[in-house]
Amino acid sequence: MDAFLLEWGSLLLRWLHIITAMAWIGASFFFMHLDASLRASHDIPAGQGGAAWQVHGGGFYEMRKYFVAPATLPEELTWHKWQSYWTWLSGFVLLCWVYYAQASLYLIDPAVMALETWQAAAIGIGGLLFGWLVYHRLCKSPLGRNDALLALVGFVFVVAMSWLFSRVFSGRGAMIHTGALMATIMTANVAHVIMPNQRKVIASLKAGEAPDPKLGKEGKQRSTHNNYITLPVVFMMISNHYPMTWSNQNAIPLVTALVLVGGAIVRHFYNVRHADHDRSPWWAWAVAALVALVAFYVSLSASPAGRARLGLAPVEAPNAVAAVLPPAAAVDVVVGRCSMCHAAEPVWDGIGSPPKGVLLDTPERIAHQAAAIRMQAVLTHAMPPNNLTGITPDERRVLAAWLEGK
Ligand code: HEC
Incomplete structure (x- = not known):
C-alpha cells in the first residue's frame, strides 16, 4: 500500500x-x-517597437510589441x-x-x-x-x-x-x-x-x-x-x-x-x-x-569496462553500509536472478553498466535496495525484465517474506 x-x-x-x-x-x-x-x-516610431505576422490555427496573427509600453494601456492584460x-x-x-x-x-x-x-x-x-x-x-x-x-x-x-x-x-x-x-x-x-x-x-x-x-x-x-x-x-x-x-x-x-x-x-x-x-x-x-x-x-x-578501454585505473564501487543484512536465501535469489545485470560489471549481453545504477551483487547492496526490490520484483513483476532469468514464484515468495513491510 x-x-x-x-x-x-x-x-x-x-x-x-x-x-x-x-x-x-x-x-x-x-x-x-x-x-x-x-x-x-510604419505606424510604430523607430526604436519603440516592431511587428511580426504569424499564421496558426486557421488564422493570421498580427503581433506588435511596444518597447517600454504603448501610449495607452489596454483594459485587459494577460x-x-x-x-x-x-x-x-x-x-x-x-x-x-x-x-x-x-x-x-x-x-x-x-x-x-x-x-x-x-x-x-x-x-x-x-x-x-x-x-x-x-x-x-x-x-x-x-x-x-x-x-x-x-x-x-x-x-x-x-x-x-x-x-x-x-x-x-x-x-x-x-x-x-x-x-x-x-x-x-x-x-x-x-x-x-x-x-x-x-x-x-x-x-x-x-x-x-x-x-x-x-x-x-x-x-x-x-x-x-x-x-x-x-x-x-x-x-x-x-x-x-x-x-x-x-x-x-x-x-x-x-x-x-x-x-x-x-x-x-x-x-x-x-x-x-x-x-x-x-x-x-x-x-x-x-x-x-x-x-x-x-x-x-x-x-x-x-x-x-569503459575505464579499461580508456586506460584508466579501475575503481572498486564502495559497498553500501547496511546494519541488517538480508537472509541468505533471499541473497541467493537476488544474486542468482538479478546480479548478472545489476553488477558493477554486468555479464548480460547488451548491458554495459548496472541498469539505473542499481547494484545487487553483495548482501550489503541488496539490503540497501530492499524497497526497490520489493517494488520491482514482488509487488510488480517488472524485474527481471520479461523474466529473462527465469525467477520462479517460490523465489518471489522468498523475497516477499524478507521484504514484508519494507
Ligand atoms: C536482463 C537484465 C536484468 C535482470 C536480470 C534484472 N534487471 Fe533490474 N533492470 C534492468 C534494466 C534494463 C533496468 C532499467 C529499466 C528502465 O530503464 O526502466 C532495470 C532496473 C531495475 C531497478 C530500478 C527501477 C527504477 O525504475 O528505478 C531495480 C530496483 C531493479 N532493476 C531490480 C531488479 C531485481 C530485484 C532483479 C532480480 C529479481 C532484476 N532487477 C533483474 C535489467 C535487469
Missing part, C-alpha cells in the same frame, strides 16, 4: 511537473522567437507567470516526495556521506536558497554590468555547486540538485525581478511618469539567463534516469560544465537564427557535437 502510494504520488507529481514545464518553456521559446522576428512597422510558478512548485514537491521522503533510496549514499534524512533535506533546500542568493547578489554587484563576465562567473558558480552536491549526495541526488538550483534561479528571476519590475513600470505609466529604463534592462538580463539555461536544466532533470551521467561521482562537475556549454550553445543558435536566418551560426552545432562526444567519453569512466 505505502509503496504504491509513493509511486502514484511520484507519477502524478511528475505528470503535473512535465505539463507545467512544457507550458512555461513553450511560452518562453515562443516569446524569444517573437522578439527576434519583430520588424520595423500575464505569463503561473506556468513558471507551478513548474517550480510541482518540481519542489516532487523533489521532496522522491528525494527527501525516500532519501535512503535516492539521495543518501553512505559511501559518500552517511547523512540522516533531515540533514540531507536541510543541505538540499539550504543549497537551493544559498545558490539563488549568491547568484542574485552577483547580478546586483558591479559584475552585473558586464554580461560576458557575469555569465562566466555564474557558470563557474553552478559547476562549483554541483561539485559541492557531489561531495554530500548520491550521484543522482547531486545531478537533480544542480538542476533544481538552476530551475530555482529561473523561477526566482521571474518572481523577484521580472514581475516586480514590470509592475513598477506599469505603476509609473499610470502615474503619468516615465518608467525607469533600468527596470526593463534588469528584467531582460534575467530573462536572457533563463533562456540560456533552459536546455541544460531539462537535461539535468532527466539525467538521473541515466546512471552513466552520474555513476562516476568525481566526473559530475565536468558533466555539469559540458551540459551547460552544450545546452547554451544550441539555444544560442536559435536565438541568432530567429533574428536573421542568413546569420545562423552553424558552428554552434559543431561545438555541441564535440561537447556530446566529450560527455560520452567522460561517461565511459563510470563503468569498469
Whole structure:
C-alpha cells in the first residue's frame, strides 16, 4: 500500500511537473522567437517597437510589441507567470516526495556521506536558497554590468555547486540538485525581478511618469539567463534516469560544465537564427557535437569496462553500509536472478553498466535496495525484465517474506 502510494504520488507529481514545464518553456521559446522576428512597422516610431505576422490555427496573427509600453494601456492584460510558478512548485514537491521522503533510496549514499534524512533535506533546500542568493547578489554587484563576465562567473558558480552536491549526495541526488538550483534561479528571476519590475513600470505609466529604463534592462538580463539555461536544466532533470551521467561521482562537475556549454550553445543558435536566418551560426552545432562526444567519453569512466578501454585505473564501487543484512536465501535469489545485470560489471549481453545504477551483487547492496526490490520484483513483476532469468514464484515468495513491510 505505502509503496504504491509513493509511486502514484511520484507519477502524478511528475505528470503535473512535465505539463507545467512544457507550458512555461513553450511560452518562453515562443516569446524569444517573437522578439527576434519583430520588424520595423510604419505606424510604430523607430526604436519603440516592431511587428511580426504569424499564421496558426486557421488564422493570421498580427503581433506588435511596444518597447517600454504603448501610449495607452489596454483594459485587459494577460500575464505569463503561473506556468513558471507551478513548474517550480510541482518540481519542489516532487523533489521532496522522491528525494527527501525516500532519501535512503535516492539521495543518501553512505559511501559518500552517511547523512540522516533531515540533514540531507536541510543541505538540499539550504543549497537551493544559498545558490539563488549568491547568484542574485552577483547580478546586483558591479559584475552585473558586464554580461560576458557575469555569465562566466555564474557558470563557474553552478559547476562549483554541483561539485559541492557531489561531495554530500548520491550521484543522482547531486545531478537533480544542480538542476533544481538552476530551475530555482529561473523561477526566482521571474518572481523577484521580472514581475516586480514590470509592475513598477506599469505603476509609473499610470502615474503619468516615465518608467525607469533600468527596470526593463534588469528584467531582460534575467530573462536572457533563463533562456540560456533552459536546455541544460531539462537535461539535468532527466539525467538521473541515466546512471552513466552520474555513476562516476568525481566526473559530475565536468558533466555539469559540458551540459551547460552544450545546452547554451544550441539555444544560442536559435536565438541568432530567429533574428536573421542568413546569420545562423552553424558552428554552434559543431561545438555541441564535440561537447556530446566529450560527455560520452567522460561517461565511459563510470563503468569498469569503459575505464579499461580508456586506460584508466579501475575503481572498486564502495559497498553500501547496511546494519541488517538480508537472509541468505533471499541473497541467493537476488544474486542468482538479478546480479548478472545489476553488477558493477554486468555479464548480460547488451548491458554495459548496472541498469539505473542499481547494484545487487553483495548482501550489503541488496539490503540497501530492499524497497526497490520489493517494488520491482514482488509487488510488480517488472524485474527481471520479461523474466529473462527465469525467477520462479517460490523465489518471489522468498523475497516477499524478507521484504514484508519494507
Ligand atoms: C536482463 C537484465 C536484468 C535482470 C536480470 C534484472 N534487471 Fe533490474 N533492470 C534492468 C534494466 C534494463 C533496468 C532499467 C529499466 C528502465 O530503464 O526502466 C532495470 C532496473 C531495475 C531497478 C530500478 C527501477 C527504477 O525504475 O528505478 C531495480 C530496483 C531493479 N532493476 C531490480 C531488479 C531485481 C530485484 C532483479 C532480480 C529479481 C532484476 N532487477 C533483474 C535489467 C535487469
